[in-house]
Amino acid sequence: MADIADGEQLSVQGSGSKPYILKNTGGVYSCSCPAWRNQSVALERRTCKHLRRVRGDAAEDARIGGDAAGGARVPARAAKSPSASDDTKAPPLLLAQSWENDVDLTGWWMSEKLDGVRAYWDGKQLWSRLGNAFLAPEWFTAGLPGFPLDGELFGGRKRFQRTVSIVRRQDRSDDWKELTFVAFDAPGVEGSFEARLERCRQWMEDTRPAYARWHEHARCDGTAHLRSELARVEALGGEGLMLRQPGSRYEAGRSHTLLKVKRFKDDEARVVGHVPGAGRHKGRLGALEVELRNGKRFSVGTGLSDAERRSPPPVGAIITFRYQELSDDGIPRFPSYVGVRVDAAPFAAS
Numbered sequence: 001m002a003d004i005a006d007g008e009q010l011s012v013q014g015s016g017s018k019p020y021i022l023k024n025t026g027g028v029y030s031c032s033c034p035a036w037r038n039q040s041v042a043l044e045r046r047t048c049k050h051l052r053r054v055r056g057d058a059a060e061d062a063r064i065g066g067d068a069a070g071g072a073r074v075p076a077r078a079a080k081s082p083s084a085s086d087d088t089k090a091p092p093l094l095l096a097q098s099w100e101n102d103v104d105l106t107g108w109w110m111s112e113k114l115d116g117v118r119a120y121w122d123g124k125q126l127w128s129r130l131g132n133a134f135l136a137p138e139w140f141t142a143g144l145p146g147f148p149l150d151g152e153l154f155g156g157r158k159r160f161q162r163t164v165s166i167v168r169r170q171d172r173s174d175d176w177k178e179l180t181f182v183a184f185d186a187p188g189v190e191g192s193f194e195a196r197l198e199r200c201r202q203w204m205e206d207t208r209p210a211y212a213r214w215h216e217h218a219r220c221d222g223t224a225h226l227r228s229e230l231a232r233v234e235a236l237g238g239e240g241l242m243l244r245q246p247g248s249r250y251e252a253g254r255s256h257t258l259l260k261v262k263r264f265k266d267d268e269a270r271v272v273g274h275v276p277g278a279g280r281h282k283g284r285l286g287a288l289e290v291e292l293r294n295g296k297r298f299s300v301g302t303g304l305s306d307a308e309r310r311s312p313p314p315v316g317a318i319i320t321f322r323y324q325e326l327s328d329d330g331i332p333r334f335p336s337y338v339g340v341r342v343d344a345a346p347f348a349a350s
Contacts, residue, residue, distance in 0.1 A: 042132060094257075111242050114154045120149075135170050151185075182213055193247065197214070240263070267321060269300070298332065302337065317340050
């Protein structure tokens with residue numbers, strides 16, 4: 001069987017007069033056919049008859065994790081994390097609330113909010129927020145402990161989209177050498193946040209894994225200190241700050257013991273269409289037409305690179321965008337594209 005080289009595309013004839021376009025972007029395969037676009041699973045786990053015709057059933061089954069019983073092949077569900085509860089495949093992660101200037105953060109633990117991809121190490125395997133396995137090479141995870149760690153796959157400031165393209169790959173490529181697993185909590189360790197962070201520090205400094213480190217924290221001295229540190233991090237290209245309540249325990253779900261502080265708000269939206277460009281963008285993407293989870297629709301036309309305008313996120317992809325505030329009718333003002341999410345739950349089609 002043939003294959004599609006990384007960065008290339010192939011035109012195949014469908015049932016209609018217009019051909020479909022197959023692509024391989026960073027090890028993630030896609031097709032422009034409706035059957036591929038309308039699947040409610042992560043992009044890297046979608047397949048269709050056109051991809052199977054070109055790559056073969058065996059290659060596609062290996063890529064997405066297997067096929068359905070009875071010979072009817074469908075995108076396979078991700079393997080379930082051993083740490084997930086019985087009714088969900090997602091690991092029990094602690095999620096942050098936004099700081100609304102309503103809590104005195106003096107004495108809280110402060111750290112940079114890393115612009116990467118959240119990852120949960122269960123002692124054997126790295127998992128996404130949704131419970132999808134990250135196919136990291138064995139040399140990348142070598143030296144990680146046999147107990148769980150909560151952290152971030154981080155490729156550096158202003159490299160979110162590059163980080164996403166690497167962790168989405170399904171070939172355990174050498175591109176993982178660009179990333180580091182930064183651990184900021186140890187959910188399985190009993191006791192306070194300070195005790196768990198110390199366990200992270202101790203392990204990393206004693207073992208010194210090649211591609212992992214612990215995330216340093218500092219005490220917040222008050223609002224002036226907070227705003228000064230936020231300005232410093234943003235000037236370096238960082239995303240913002242995370243504040244952790246002293247003595248707090250690890251709990252699954254959103255908690256006010258973990259607060260994120262950022263100058264701009266962010267959210268997720270589903271791509272529902274491509275708006276053609278005009279002027280210097282003629283012949284490529286002008287803007288993404290997107291939809292929020294509440295059904296509100298709008299366009300995102302800034303923040304996209306030339307490469308992303310030539311090969312935009314497909315319909316159905318979940319993107320992250322930044323904005324200043326919501327209008328009176330709930331539409332984000334001045335939205336700017338950040339990148340495609342790999343750890344966001346698919347939206348229901350409207």
